[in-house]
Amino acid sequence: MTSYLIFTLTIGGIYALLALSLNLVWGSAGMVNLGLAGLFGVGAYASALATGAGAPVLIGWAVAALAGVIAGLIVNFATLKLRDDYLAIVTLGFAEVVRLVALNERWLTKGADGISGIHAPFKAALGPAGFNLAYLALVTAVVIVVWLLLNRLDASPYGRTLKAIREDQELARFAGKPVLRFKFQAFALSAAIAALAGALYAHYQSYVSPDHVQPLLTIYIFLGLTAGGVGRPAGAVFGGYAVVLFIEATRFAAEVVPGLQPVQVAAIREMLIGAALIVLLHIRPQGLLPETHPKAPRS
Amino acid sequence: MSPLSQALINGVMTGALLAVPAIGFSTIFAVLRYPSFAIAAWVTLGAFAGWLANTKAGLPALPTLIVAFLAAGLIGGLTEDRALRRLRPAGALTVAIASIGLNIVIENVIRFVYGNDLRGFDLPLKPDLRFGGIRIGPQQIENFIMALAIMVSIFLFLRFTRFGRAMRAVADNPDLARLKGIDPGRIALAALMLGCGLAGAGGVLIGLDTSIDPLTGFRVLLSVFAAAVLGGLGSIPGAVAGAFALGIAEELALLVAPPTYRTGVGFIAILLMLTFRPRGLLGEKAM
Numbered sequence: 001m002t003s004y005l006i007f008t009l010t011i012g013g014i015y016a017l018l019a020l021s022l023n024l025v026w027g028s029a030g031m032v033n034l035g036l037a038g039l040f041g042v043g044a045y046a047s048a049l050a051t052g053a054g055a056p057v058l059i060g061w062a063v064a065a066l067a068g069v070i071a072g073l074i075v076n077f078a079t080l081k082l083r084d085d086y087l088a089i090v091t092l093g094f095a096e097v098v099r100l101v102a103l104n105e106r107w108l109t110k111g112a113d114g115i116s117g118i119h120a121p122f123k124a125a126l127g128p129a130g131f132n133l134a135y136l137a138l139v140t141a142v143v144i145v146v147w148l149l150l151n152r153l154d155a156s157p158y159g160r161t162l163k164a165i166r167e168d169q170e171l172a173r174f175a176g177k178p179v180l181r182f183k184f185q186a187f188a189l190s191a192a193i194a195a196l197a198g199a200l201y202a203h204y205q206s207y208v209s210p211d212h213v214q215p216l217l218t219i220y221i222f223l224g225l226t227a228g229g230v231g232r233p234a235g236a237v238f239g240g241y242a243v244v245l246f247i248e249a250t251r252f253a254a255e256v257v258p259g260l261q262p263v264q265v266a267a268i269r270e271m272l273i274g275a276a277l278i279v280l281l282h283i284r285p286q287g288l289l290p291e292t293h294p295k296a297p298r299s
Numbered sequence: 300m301s302p303l304s305q306a307l308i309n310g311v312m313t314g315a316l317l318a319v320p321a322i323g324f325s326t327i328f329a330v331l332r333y334p335s336f337a338i339a340a341w342v343t344l345g346a347f348a349g350w351l352a353n354t355k356a357g358l359p360a361l362p363t364l365i366v367a368f369l370a371a372g373l374i375g376g377l378t379e380d381r382a383l384r385r386l387r388p389a390g391a392l393t394v395a396i397a398s399i400g401l402n403i404v405i406e407n408v409i410r411f412v413y414g415n416d417l418r419g420f421d422l423p424l425k426p427d428l429r430f431g432g433i434r435i436g437p438q439q440i441e442n443f444i445m446a447l448a449i450m451v452s453i454f455l456f457l458r459f460t461r462f463g464r465a466m467r468a469v470a471d472n473p474d475l476a477r478l479k480g481i482d483p484g485r486i487a488l489a490a491l492m493l494g495c496g497l498a499g500a501g502g503v504l505i506g507l508d509t510s511i512d513p514l515t516g517f518r519v520l521l522s523v524f525a526a527a528v529l530g531g532l533g534s535i536p537g538a539v540a541g542a543f544a545l546g547i548a549e550e551l552a553l554l555v556a557p558p559t560y561r562t563g564v565g566f567i568a569i570l571l572m573l574t575f576r577p578r579g580l581l582g583e584k585a586m
Contacts, residue, residue, distance in 0.1 A: 032392050034399075078573040085334050085532070086573060088395060089524045092336075093566035096521055100563050215517075219403060222396055267411040274403030281386055281397045 006132050008244055010204060013139035014197050016240025018221045019228065020146055021193035023236035027225070027291070028159060029186040030166030032088040035075060036194055036221055038095030041102060041213035042071045043195025044202035045109060048118045051203075057121045061199045068195025071098075072188045080180050092215070099213040114209025118202050135204050142200065143237060146193060150233040155294070162186055163231070216270070220247065223277045229287030238289055246276065301432040306550040312439050314546025315446040316504045318539045320519065321526040322453055323497030325538040328527065329470035330490035333391040337379055337398040338498045338523060340405035342516030345371035345499020346506040347409055354421045360438075363420075364445055364503050371499020376492030378405070384487075402517075410513040419510045442504050449500060450539060453493075457535065466490055470533070518562070522549075525565030529572050531582015540580045544568075 018036055025031045033039075046067035047060035055063065075094045079087045102109045109115065123131040153159045164172045165179050173179045202208045224243030229235020250269040254260070257268070280287075320342050327335045348370035349363040358366065382401050386394045425437040457463035468476040469486045477483055502511070505519060526545045530537025545568055552564045572579060 030392075032396070074570075078570045082573060082577050084392060085395065086528070086577070088392065089334060089528060090566075090569060090573070093521050093524070093562075093569060097563050097566045100560055104557060104559050216403075219399060222399070226396075261414070263414050264411050267407040271404050271407040271411070274400040274407070277400035278382060278397050278404070281389075281393060281400075285389060285393065 003129070003132060006136050008248060009241075010132070010136045010139050011201075012241035012244040013136070013143045014201050014204075014240075015221065015224060015244050016143045016237045017139075017146060017197035017200070018194055018217075019225045019236035019240035019243075020143075020150055020233055021190045021197065022221050022225050023230065023233060024150060024153075024190040024193070025187055027231035027236070028154065028162040028166065029183055030084065031183060031187060032084055033091050033187070033190065034088050034215075034218055035091030035094040035098075037213050037215055037217040038091070038098035039068050039071055039191050039194035040198035040201070040217060041095075041098045041208070041210075042067050043198030044208040044212060045102060045115070045198075046195065047199035048115045048202045048208050049108070051119045052115070057119060057203060060119075060203075061196060064195045064199035065192040068191040068193075068198075069188045071195070072191030073184075076184055076187050080184060095213060095215060095218065099210050102210040102213060109210075112210060114207055114211070115202075116207045118206045118208065120203055120206050139200055139204070142196070143240075147233050147237050154233060158182075216273075219273065219277065223273060223280070225287070226277065226280050226285065227287055229289035229291060230285075231291030232287075232289055235287050235289035235291075239287065247273070302554060303551075305433050306554055307547060308433055308435065310547030310550035311543060312435075312443050312546070313549060314543035315443045315450075316501065316508060317519070317522055317526055317546055318542035319446050319449050319504060320498045320501030321523050321530075321538040321542045322450065322535055323494040323501065324523050325494075325527050325530075325533055325535050326466075326490050326497065327494035329533040329535065330466060331387070331394075331487055332533075333387075333394040333398070334524070334532075335379065335398045335494070336395060336520065337375075337401040337405065338494070339516035339520040340402045340409075341371045341375035341379075341495040341498035342502040342505070342519060342523075343406060343409055343511070343513055344375060344502070344516075345496075346502030346511040346515050347413065348499065349503035350418055350420060350506060350511055354418075357421075360420075360422070360441060360503075360507060361445065364449075364500050367503040368496040368500040371502070372492045372496025375495025375499065376488060379495060380488050380491050406513050406517065413513070415512060417510045417512050420507050422507065438507060442507055446504055449497070453497070453535070462489060466493075521562045522565045525569050528569050529579055531579030534579065534582045537579055537581035544580070 018040065022033060022036055025033050043064035047064040050063040051057055051060040075090055079090050103112055120131060122134065126134055161172065161177050161182055165177065165182055169179055220243050224239035225236055227242050228239020250272045253272065254265040254268040320338060324335065324338045345367035349367035352358045352366040353363045379401060383394050383397050386397050422438060427434045427436050457467055465476070465481045466486055466489060468479065468481060469483055473483055502515060505515060522545060526541035527538050528541070529544050530539065530541025545565060548568055549561050549564045553561065
């Protein structure tokens, strides 16, 4: 039971990082990123390959973040000047292409088998139980650091500019803000965080495969962020953990119904997740921890 | 020469099948202004409705197509309208995200009932026809003709009926259309039913060509998006042009790339088109 709890909390931390990443682009800058799973996969594979070639784990994570930024550049350069619905379509396509490359380029990614035996730092010294606990502490620490940094960013003039762009791009441009540069930087930073989450996951599980690049992962994060509160880093962190609990709860809910095939249980769980997203958008689109608006200074 | 002309022929066939759901997607986008990801679910729903009509009731291809159009149009149109209508004031992106949720729900309802197995339509087997080294299946020709017939009927509907003209008026300028006494709610429902119906018919065309399972719609979703973006988002003639262009591009790319990269072609095509001509072949402004 304890190990199940530790596992759930570690995955919750990784989802919280993804939700923080999504909050930065969607919550702050108003850009939809449906390619989150793709960026997660890019980070996981990049770090797996870098450490597999002999790089230390920290270098592997830096490579992952860099790979995320480059991937962000690729999906962004064509759509940055266009309406936001174009970005939604392109990012969805990007995630699918990452999955296809992971599946087909066997020389690099070992295809559908995935890469196993990814270096788990200090696992030999700590033993499996000690490693899991230490890794939980590490992931939690990364979540806290990223959370604090993004909170700081949110309150800074930079973060306020992003929100101004979200509200009215034309007005922000009129006020002399370089809108495209802001949007690109936000997307690149967000991509780096998502890729880092992927790298953390890869070294935790010692395994990554094309199955980890499923569009469903992106939906989980959208659900979590919507539940937690779009536009507020605290909401993203809360939402990341909450969605993992919800996914685990659907496991038990679906098992209550007797006599179902495994595929039917899986179908019920996915139905609940899709339905939860629609219901949340209807009844509480601002989330449980809504965005706070600083008071305008008195003039 | 033969592999090239074979690829071109296959591309035109693929493009025709793709054009039908792409017109559906573009109809919804033109009137309601959001990219509906649920279109994937309606493709699958239509494919399964058609499959039931074909294998259980023994209907041949054409009536099967009509059954799929009606089933997807009624169920899809009403469901998407009811489930997402209240979100429309919150903006296109919110509706688009909710449509992803809707897509997951419908896909999994179908998975719950039918499982993940591949299913094929029950069709008489006929040998391929050969024209100087180029092979075409008779079923492919039939599908192609049915797809063309659907495109022509949609064009006539939008061009000459009162309802079709009202729909184009709302797509063009919703405020002006309202001033003229057109009820935007009714037009939105009609556009959804038409769009979902076309998606369903496209599902049968794809199923007749290959086989179906709960992910049939999702697999074709990127190609539908790519066709719509290539032609220009929201433009119906554009969706047709984009679908043919994409179909040919996919088949030509398969001459040099492994077939599993088929959907990757759509992505590259979108990136190139958005970089050099964001409005697409026949579209409006994209900024």
